[in-house]
Amino acid sequence: MLYTQFFIPTLKETPSDAEVISHQLMMRAGMIRKIAAGIYTYMPLGLRVIRKFEKIVREEMNLAGAIELLMPAVQPSELWIESRRWAQYGKELLRFKDRKDNEFCMGPTHEEVITDIVRREIKSYRQLPINFYQIQTKFRDEIRPRFGLMRGREFIMKDAYSFDTDSAASDTSYNSMYNAYTRIFERCGLDFRAVEADTGSIGGSTSHEFMVLASSGEDAIVSCNSCRYAANVEKAEGTKGQQERAGHLPLARIHTPNKKTIAEVADFLGINQSDTIKTLLLSNGEGQYVMALVRGDHELNELKLKNHLGWDDIQMASDEEILRFTGSPPGFLGPIGLKENLPVVIDYMVESCSNMVTGANETDQHYTGVDAGRDFQVSMIADIRIVGEGDACPRCQNGRLEIWRGIEVGHVFKLGTKYSNSMKATYLDKDGNEQIIFMGCYGIGIGRTVAASIEQNHDENGIIWPLPLAPFHCSVVALNAQKDQAVMEAAERIHNQLEAAGVEALLDDRDERPGVKFKDHDLIGIPLRIVVGSKNIVENKVEFKLRYNGETHLITPQQAIEEVISRVKTASGGTR
Numbered sequence: 001m002l003y004t005q006f007f008i009p010t011l012k013e014t015p016s017d018a019e020v021i022s023h024q025l026m027m028r029a030g031m032i033r034k035i036a037a038g039i040y041t042y043m044p045l046g047l048r049v050i051r052k053f054e055k056i057v058r059e060e061m062n063l064a065g066a067i068e069l070l071m072p073a074v075q076p077s078e079l080w081i082e083s084r085r086w087a088q089y090g091k092e093l094l095r096f097k098d099r100k101d102n103e104f105c106m107g108p109t110h111e112e113v114i115t116d117i118v119r120r121e122i123k124s125y126r127q128l129p130i131n132f133y134q135i136q137t138k139f140r141d142e143i144r145p146r147f148g149l150m151r152g153r154e155f156i157m158k159d160a161y162s163f164d165t166d167s168a169a170s171d172t173s174y175n176s177m178y179n180a181y182t183r184i185f186e187r188c189g190l191d192f193r194a195v196e197a198d199t200g201s202i203g204g205s206t207s208h209e210f211m212v213l214a215s216s217g218e219d220a221i222v223s224c225n226s227c228r229y230a231a232n233v234e235k236a237e238g239t240k241g242q243q244e245r246a247g248h249l250p251l252a253r254i255h256t257p258n259k260k261t262i263a264e265v266a267d268f269l270g271i272n273q274s275d276t277i278k279t280l281l282l283s284n285g286e287g288q289y290v291m292a293l294v295r296g297d298h299e300l301n302e303l304k305l306k307n308h309l310g311w312d313d314i315q316m317a318s319d320e321e322i323l324r325f326t327g328s329p330p331g332f333l334g335p336i337g338l339k340e341n342l343p344v345v346i347d348y349m350v351e352s353c354s355n356m357v358t359g360a361n362e363t364d365q366h367y368t369g370v371d372a373g374r375d376f377q378v379s380m381i382a383d384i385r386i387v388g389e390g391d392a393c394p395r396c397q398n399g400r401l402e403i404w405r406g407i408e409v410g411h412v413f414k415l416g417t418k419y420s421n422s423m424k425a426t427y428l429d430k431d432g433n434e435q436i437i438f439m440g441c442y443g444i445g446i447g448r449t450v451a452a453s454i455e456q457n458h459d460e461n462g463i464i465w466p467l468p469l470a471p472f473h474c475s476v477v478a479l480n481a482q483k484d485q486a487v488m489e490a491a492e493r494i495h496n497q498l499e500a501a502g503v504e505a506l507l508d509d510r511d512e513r514p515g516v517k518f519k520d521h522d523l524i525g526i527p528l529r530i531v532v533g534s535k536n537i538v539e540n541k542v543e544f545k546l547r548y549n550g551e552t553h554l555i556t557p558q559q560a561i562e563e564v565i566s567r568v569k570t571a572s573g574g575t576r
């Protein structure tokens, strides 16, 4: 490919609305252009990378036995009403009407459509298992689209759906997708973890998220430093612990003038925050309330509490609600002496504590010497805290939890019979009895993975593509190309030989200064580079350079060509 016949509109300035490095570099490298919030054009260079990743995804999906199809982006409301998600989905679902007043949505995901296909087409156990996938444009009206392709509103997803005769068979399909995902992200050279994830309202089922480790990641994840346990912090399990405490002192009420926060109270009393209890009042928005207690140095995990209670929603109580239940303004909340009966849920760690400090439900008053169970009634003991760095591993004896930030690039999910039940997707078993189909669903964000790769592979000069994702494998930079015929001829020969060998080469034949060319090639991140210059070519030498470490060798054009071909060959199974 000749640079002058391609289109790479690089930018010198970083666009002001690009917060994360991948967004900045994709804009500057001319890979994407924004047309509205969260909606982008994939420019030619960006599209090449997208296609590269899609090819890896296709290969691994096909190898795992999934069958490609392509479903429509526009979906009729009837299917969503059947699955009950038309009412549940909220504003992320972009809905509209056609000229006959029929309601539709832009598909944010395709469980409904695929289940409809399967219930029509699959009749017998002989047709199962089956797994369909597509690579297709989704639309989600995200409340805060940002970070370029990472959280767009229109984005490309690979989504697969497995259909099995029973739960055990569905587990096999799930494992096969889990393994395929592992291979996909390994082939891209990404540093990632597969973590246990919350299954949300579906409950009971299993789910793993594939997280690319990056400081800009929106998710916090934990992993054990000793065993394989890894989980999204939303889901990560806290353990029961022993707190060493000095005996059981009697309950005492003390004056704590203007001390409202845990830190202020602990400071005032000269104790550790872990010697206090944090009390929170929460509601499900429909008239149900609980009081939740975690240790003062811990944070409540609202999602775990919500799941534990089986609520659909959870929210912090308002100041008025706190006043109603406790008779006190916020800041002095505690479990002792409530005005109305409330279930009190305490975290595992609070159970093992004694002689603690809590609010006394009165302005400027706290209790010391508080023991759960002795001084107030406990309704439930549950794992409801956010786990922290250094916490004990819930799976192994000696491990400690480490915390990372991650970008969720893939999600595998056991759905059970949620959709097949509501939409009546059944099959006839060996004996001719009608049975419900078991489902799984599996997503990969195509653009998000490309962005995540940049988050992990860049330097101050630009992107550093791993070979399997690179838009071109090798650039051939011809210096003074317009003035020196020998340079241009040599560069063309190298470029043509590379292309003939199946290498994707980009020949920079522009009439630009060397500095401009080098800057652009650094920015767009082509992994391998051959520089052809007047002085060297006279001696039959070119410069061969690796983008990722800057290593440079002066070798013959033939040696350079062989080096490139061999690296591209090895990388089709690996990374660099």
Ligand code: ATP
Binding pocket: 109, 140, 142, 149, 150, 151, 152, 153, 155, 157, 408, 409, 410, 411, 443, 444, 445, 446, 447, 448, 449
């Ligand atoms: P998130 O929690 O980040 O919103 P999600 O749980 O809604 O993700 P899924 O419904 O599991 O995501 O979608 C499958 C995959 O699609 C995700 O793992 C992610 O890679 C990608 N994805 C989801 N939302 C977006 C988005 N707004 N922009 C780009 N990719 C997305």
Ligand code: MG
Binding pocket: none
């Ligand atoms: Mg989402």
